[in-house]
Amino acid sequence: MRRLRLNLCSMHWLYAIQETGFSIWVRESDWALFAALIVHTLSMGLLLGTAAAIDLRVLGFGAPAPLPPLAIFAPMLHGAAWVSVVSGAVLVAGYPAKAALNPLFYIKLALLIAALVITRALWQRGGLTPGGPIVSSPVQRRFAIGSLLLIVLALIAGKFLAHTAQVLLLLP
Amino acid sequence: MMIDPHAIQGIARATGVFAVMNTRWGWPTVESLHFIGLATLLGTVGLLDLRILGVGRGVSMASLHRLVPFGVAAFGLSFLTGSMFFVTMPDQYLFNPAFQLKLCFMAIAGLNTAAFYVVATRHIDAAKPDDAAPLSAKIVALISLLCWTAVIVLGRVITIFRPPFHSCPWC
Numbered sequence: 466m467r468r469l470r471l472n473l474c475s476m477h478w479l480y481a482i483q484e485t486g487f488s489i490w491v492r493e494s495d496w497a498l499f500a501a502l503i504v505h506t507l508s509m510g511l512l513l514g515t516a517a518a519i520d521l522r523v524l525g526f527g528a529p530a531p532l533p534p535l536a537i538f539a540p541m542l543h544g545a546a547w548v549s550v551v552s553g554a555v556l557v558a559g560y561p562a563k564a565a566l567n568p569l570f571y572i573k574l575a576l577l578i579a580a581l582v583i584t585r586a587l588w589q590r591g592g593l594t595p596g597g598p599i600v601s602s603p604v605q606r607r608f609a610i611g612s613l614l615l616i617v618l619a620l621i622a623g624k625f626l627a628h629t630a631q632v633l634l635l636l637p
Numbered sequence: 638m639m640i641d642p643h644a645i646q647g648i649a650r651a652t653g654v655f656a657v658m659n660t661r662w663g664w665p666t667v668e669s670l671h672f673i674g675l676a677t678l679l680g681t682v683g684l685l686d687l688r689i690l691g692v693g694r695g696v697s698m699a700s701l702h703r704l705v706p707f708g709v710a711a712f713g714l715s716f717l718t719g720s721m722f723f724v725t726m727p728d729q730y731l732f733n734p735a736f737q738l739k740l741c742f743m744a745i746a747g748l749n750t751a752a753f754y755v756v757a758t759r760h761i762d763a764a765k766p767d768d769a770a771p772l773s774a775k776i777v778a779l780i781s782l783l784c785w786t787a788v789i790v791l792g793r794v795i796t797i798f799r800p801p802f803h804s805c806p807w808c
Contacts (some may be wrong), residue, residue, distance in 0.1 A: 479808025501792050506680075510789060516705050518776070534650075543743060572751065572772065598793045624669040628662075 475565070480635045482561040491559035492518035498559050505552035509623070512545040513616045516584045520609040520616070521599045523587070536588045546581065564634045569629050573622035583608055642727035649724035658725040667718045674715030675789055681708035682781060689761065689770040689778035702758070733798045734807070739791035746784035763781045782786040 482488055491497045499551045519535050564570045587608035602611070649655035657663045685701040687693065689713040723730050757774035764770065770778070 499793075499797070503790050506672075506793055507789055510676040510679045511683060514676035514678065515684055516680070517677055518680040518684065518707055521707055522704060535696060537663050537695050538687075539686070542693065619668040619674050620676065621666075624672055625662075628639065628665040 476562075476635060479562045479565055480637070482558065483635055484528040485558075488558050488561065491555060493634075498556070501552045501559075505549060505556060508545045508548040508552060509582055509620075512542055512549055513540060513580070513620060515545075516598075517613055517616050520587075524606050524607040524613075525601065527560040538587060560633060562632045563630045564609045564626070566632045567626060567630050569622055569626055573619055573626065576615050576619035576622055580612055585616060587612060619627070640727075640731060645724055645727040645731075649721075652724075654721050655725050656675055658721060667721050669714050669721070671718040674713075674718065675792070678708045678740065678783060679789065681705055683785060686778040686782040688776050689757075689774035690762040690782070691769065691775075693774055694769075695766050698761045698764050703759055729799055730795070733795055735791045735794040735798050739788055739795070742784045742791065744768040744779060746788065747753075749780045749784060753769065753781070788799065 491501070515538065587605060646655065658667065662776070681704040684693075685698065685705060686699050690696050690697055753774075757771070757777050760771050760774055
């Protein structure tokens, strides 16, 4: 009974978001949803692709060479992360029920947050800063494996979202 | 010369790709691998391009150049998975202007990569971490970045032009 009340309450909120002017504009505009989708794809690609490439490098793939002070690129990746969040929020605003009623959406979010936390730890505490160590330590390699695994799972969860959605819009 | 979509799909049926892609999770799984490849390509080649263009001064261009083999492998993965989409539903792609443009940008990016190894790689590998790249390398990096961005964007745009709702203006 409590769960049913909770579900009805969340449906009410989702319906309210779905009927806001912004949500309707995102759905009905010729370009808004599509532009958000393209920006989201590019920013996620840059963010996760760069993090994955660095993980592979830390794990020792590629020609032997000192680990570059890649933390210099951190501000750019922070920017890409924020662009992903904003564009993702626009996509969710357009079809709130489609995302919120799909358990995979929460799994994707959890995986992404965990991947970004581990990547940040690898960069800050793992020594990928100017003057850091030139070969990866066991700790760095453990962080890199965790980060890589979470990134791949987050990307897979993101791609499966569209194929597992059960609800597109809520009826009044 | 007219390309026959049925003949292309025949390849997919004969090789078992059609059957795999039409299972419950076949298409999204291949789609995931395709995007993992594209993201890795952007994260490796894109990072080197940005450094050549002056972003992240202090990171040696040679060390980023060593990430490029991952980008090449990632391109291979994306090409293989992209071919699986194409042979499974050739009519959705053959006459789709976004797909045709995507192939054009991939070809330009390929030629540009060859140009990179002719005009820029020697300077890049010899440069110190704080050095600026020569103009020729910057031009190649800019073209590379624009081409791969266009490839990803056009990959998304393909869904707009899915036949029969839209037709190709020049086919």
